[in-house]
Amino acid sequence: MAYLAPTEFVTKMVDSGESKLLMSTRDTLIRSFMAGAMLALGAAFAVTITVNTGNALLGALLFPGCFILLYLLGYDLLTGVFTLAPLAVLDKRPGATWAGVFRNWALVFCGNFAGAFMVAVFMAIIFTFGFSEAPNAVGVKIGHIGEGRTVGYSAHGAAGMLTLFIRGVMCNWMVSTGVVAAMMSTSVSGKAIGMWIPIALFFYMGFEHSIVNMFLFPSGLLLGGNFTVMDYLVWNEIPTVIGNLVGGLTFVGAMLYSTHYKTAPKRKIA
Structure with a gap:
């Protein structure tokens, strides 16, 4: 379990950001598609555990397994590239531009959504026996999650939107x-x-988490959740994406980069 010092792993962060910006469109889409699909499976797994055991902590403790696997396999989540890709531009790496960053974010968003949506459809089929009967207990739970985390926020107006945004920030931190x-x-x-x-x-x-929500909310709509696509976009996905961007880039990327990579000069003792 060799440990790398902060100066070493922050250099790896910048290197990773550069690699993602220079990656081909094909590879970016494949890796982000698989990341969205695997994280969606993890979310379905965690909700199933919570429903079947009545223990939300157990579901949360086992959920990271799929997250760990997707990163070990070299797949890309939007939340990760929000943090890493801009560092290559800040470090003025060759070929790293803000246009490249936005391109990478857009491709990863599309890939993540496609992968998560595919799993949402697959799980909705499983939860309803091919839409031939009412959703099972897990399907009902996912529908309620979609309602609570869309119309539940909108019921509180601006305070609900602020809460949603802060939860997005904290998530990607x-x-x-x-x-x-x-x-x-x-x-x-x-x-x-x-x-x-x-x-x-x-x-x-x-x-x-914007990618987990790409699974939960389309699933909720497919399973009869009492909210709309517009509720999902306005009262969850869009503010969550913005919050994830702010949380990852400021509290992780910028902080580590500024103090371990672009370290300030040491004080001179008179």
Whole structure:
């Protein structure tokens, strides 16, 4: 479980950001599609555990397994590239531009959504026996999650929107911390341990993750949740994406970059 010092793993963060910006469109879409699909499976797994055991903590503790697998497989989530891709531009790496960053974010968003939506359809088929009967208990639970985290926020107006945004910020503070924690170690076990706690924390605390929501809310609509596509976009996905961007880029990427990569000069003692 070899540990890398902050100056070493922050350099890896910048290198990773550069790699993602220079990746081909095909590879970016494939990797983001698979990331969205695997994270969606993790969310379905966690909700199923919670419903079947009545223990939400157990679901949250096991959810990080799929997150860890997708990162070990080299797949890309929007929340991670929000944090890493801009660092290559800040460091003025060759070929790294803001246009490239926005292109990468757009491609990863599309890939993540396609993968998560595919799993949403697959799980809706499973939960309803091919839409031939009413959703089972897990399907009903997912529908209620969609209602509570859309119309539940809208019922509180501006205060609800603020709460949603802050939950998005807090989410990617934790998720991106997990992504960076994987770079702290050179062993599989070390990477997994580093990722586990921040990912379990965000899930159990009910923070808003844009890619998890790409599964939960389309699933909820397919399973009869009492909310609309516009509710999902306005009162969850769009503010969550913005909150995830702010949380990951400011509290993780910018902070680590500024203090461990572009370190301020040491004080001179008179």
